[in-house]
Amino acid sequence: MTPIDARNLACPGPVLAAKAFIEQNDPNRITIVVDNEAARQNVERFLSSQGYDMQVEQSDDTWTITGIRKSGAAFQEEKIPVREHGSATLVLISSDRLGRGDDDLGEKLMASFIKTLEEMGTDLWRLVFVNSGVRLTIDGSAVLPDLQKYEAAGTRLLVCGTCLTHFDLMDRKQVGQTTNMLDIVTAMQLAEKVIVI
Missing domain, CATH: 3.30.110.40 (TusA-like domain)
Known part of the structure; x- marks a missing residue:
């Protein structure tokens, strides 16, 4: 072949x-x-x-x-999540800072935002990191412990592989799955709510 x-x-x-x-x-x-x-x-x-x-x-x-x-395996599309409580909410994070103006303030606001996502409870289904947002998933990130906690609790973290490669951070990623735009778009289709930051 x-x-x-x-x-x-x-x-x-x-x-x-x-x-x-x-x-x-x-x-x-x-x-x-x-x-x-x-x-x-x-x-x-x-x-x-x-x-x-x-x-x-x-x-x-x-x-x-x-x-x-493997024996008996066949092509499978990802299924719509079945949830007992809450909604399947996807949060797409496209920067390591929140807002524009002062970068130091933006970093503090993003750290606060990430920590406060815990208040979403079981609604938080996926966290997707693109562009400079992938910097939040690497060693030395102030929010790395929070992201690791979300992942351990069952929230799936998707980290853009093209973005990691662009910023030369592939070897420094500490949390989440390296992903691609097909996975991101599919997850957005399956989510009940999408929040873009």
Whole structure:
């Protein structure tokens, strides 16, 4: 089987290529080649969600990911969350500061906002970090303990892989799943409420 060449594809291109191939062919084996760490993590997570075990080979800045389907596994779309209480609220955080004007004040306001999200209780379903918001998820972040607490309590944190790569922070991420725009858009569709900060 010829590997899917997903090098030089912008996010979420590699995941979309894998998704389209699986939907059209329902293969027991799929091989996809990517050229960055964020794409590797995203493709591996997607293939795993579709019932594939992974073998990964790296050569310089290229990863060859081979997925072998587990017995009985089939393509699965993410389902709308079933909630006993509250609503599935997604909060998208696009900056490490809240508001514009004074950067120091903006950092303090963001830290206060993150801490106060606890008041949402079971409504808080997803936290999504994009652009400079990914800086909140790395070592040294003032809100890292709060984010780790939310994740431990069951809130899923999605951290943009393209953004981590852009700011050269991939190795410093301490919380959340590295994600792509397909996951972010899908989560927004499934959420009952979306709050953009």
